[in-house]
Amino acid sequence: MSIYQGSSLRVDLSTQEISRGSTPENGIGGRTWNSVTLLRELDAGIDPLGPENLLCISVGPLTGTEFAATCRIIASAKSPLTGILGDSGARGFFGPEMRWAGVDQIVFSGASEEWKYLYIDNDQIELRDASHLVGLDITDATVQLIDELGDPDLQVAAIGPAGENMVKYAIISCNLARACGRTGMGAVMGSKKLKAIVVRGTKPTRPADPDRFQKACSDLIANIEAHRQFRSRQLYGTTRIMDALADYGVLPAYHYRSAVFEDLEKVSSDALRRDHVVKGKACYNCNVYCSRYNYTSYSEGEGPEYEAQAAFTVKVGGSDLELAVHVSNMVNRLGLDCISTGEVIAWLMECRHEGIISDDDCDGIDLSWGSKEALLKLPELIAHRQGIGDLLSEGTKRAAEKFGTEAKKLTAEVKGLELFSADPRGIKGYGLMNAVNSRGGDHYRGEPMIELTGDEELAMRRVGNPQAAHRLSEEGKGALVNYAEHMGLLSDSMTICKNISCCMDVVDFDLAADAYSGFLGKEISKDDLWLACSHVSQVERDFNLREGLKREDDTLPDRFVNHPIPDGPAEGTTINIHKLVDDYYEVKGWE
């Protein structure tokens, strides 16, 4: 069934032509439209940084409505980092503005000869010269555009130097620090010589069945307010998870060499809030307002989230929290993915620790654990592809090829995408998610959060297996990951924040069906939505198989499979990834 067809803008950067079409008829918004577009329109084996790649940016039918936190855009393309499907979402305020401009999807094709930005003011849409913005970081480019266009209400999505230089894990950022972070969508944007997208929209969203829609909106707000994490998310955002991960024994200290970090207190969420947080920040229409503005003696900015906080402290073996906050600000401005950047640096430090490389291999930069010099210099070098940064800008998988087999063994990536700041050995559902999901090594595809709750009743209700509620259990994890993937895909279509829908688990397919039905004024059942997600999940699989993905690629790095966690609460644990993947394939009905 066709649930909703939106307006799709086609922007050919080679010819500079702009035309209007429709989104694919089978999707439910956001990522579903993008994935279907990419499978349909791309040829197999294309160069992700060539003009033949498409960059799709979508919102969904619920974006910019009263349904809380429907704030995201989803950017998708073939990924230059992984060579398979790439996509990533950004929160903030850009998505709603795009929706109010009456644009549900933008598909960029070709490549421009000169640097451009796309300007959208409701129905006035044009490509404009961006040569004066080249070289500016994300903050400066955004502020420059707002100033020169004279409209503080407009929204900007921009790339920084990293995107311009096609660093394989460059980001696209909205509201300066709200990024499409993973899989290098900023590099694809840079390859097309598109520096920014500017949007201003005033066309309201109006539900077709106001009573039903209003009820769904109120139910969501009530679910959020009643949630046990509501207050701690307001205070700490995702940084709240650091203590819990330490208790589970899954901190990636010294690049996974230890699960115990002796200076945890110095880098904790409490220390962050006490010393550097000056103010709360929110995304569009979100009562959780989990983001925070920081102020340090080096710089200020929004964030960090747990991933940046942990990557630039625990993972690199450093205990200078203020430095880490600054590096997070810096990485945001340069336009680099904090997860991949942190992983690259931590991996280098481990290689140096093991004697596989020396400081001389890296332009003489001190690569000891927590090195301030490395943390300050490497992101700059990477973003500008200078010196050793040129190699590192290719991601750990490619960089490791230069440093040999031993260095390769130490990488923590799946399908070329660098892993998060937690240890998959002690959280099996997350391990499986990283191994099998359609964009490579990533935990946020959909969050198998239920395994952290111990709530057997919930696990029973969601996936029919109480054991799935336990993080160290390998039972029921195929079904759990399948459910979490569907939930992630649903969220990426509603464009609701996954912290809310997935991590807090306050949206399910019933509530989503009410929201869709109420807004669109036609009956859409939870089964319709589930089937739409199953269909697109298969579309994404087909895309990746067409790019040569094999079953053997659905795995985790050797260190997690064959070497136990050396210390801490989960000491001795490995992850039986083959068993988990088998279980998942069975749930999927794949050979």
Place this chain on the structure above:
Amino acid sequence: MCEVACSAGHFGAVSPALARIRVAKMDETGIDLAIACFSCKEKPCLECPTEALSVGDRGEIVLDSDYCDACGLCAEACPVGAVGFYEEPLFCDLCDGDPNCVKVCPSEALTYETGKEVSLAPFLEVGGTPSQRRVHFAGVMAEPLRKGWAEGRRVDS
């Protein structure tokens, strides 16, 4: 959330362009400030060429749509950009004394207070568009906050 609640409450549809309270956001300095009509002492908006505007019981500005030519001069006159414009001027009507925006504000940043007279005299000569004036006002109001940050004040201190 205040913009959404205002827009949805009055129009059953959502867009900040329909809201009578607007958030001035400056991401590069971390400042956000919600701005609605203060019912200020000066009330320069009342210089309406068709006399469509008057002051209501709660001090709110009342628009008589029958007289309004939608010239937009009132929105241009407000020194802090608090008058919206969507087909006709949008004035905060205080939701009959129980404002939607105050009810939904999750950080309790908004309150509804009566009996206080606010002068916007220092802002009367600020030029630019309404949205630029909102940002200007927010920037001025936030100066003590930002000074505090530079001196080491943190969110919980």
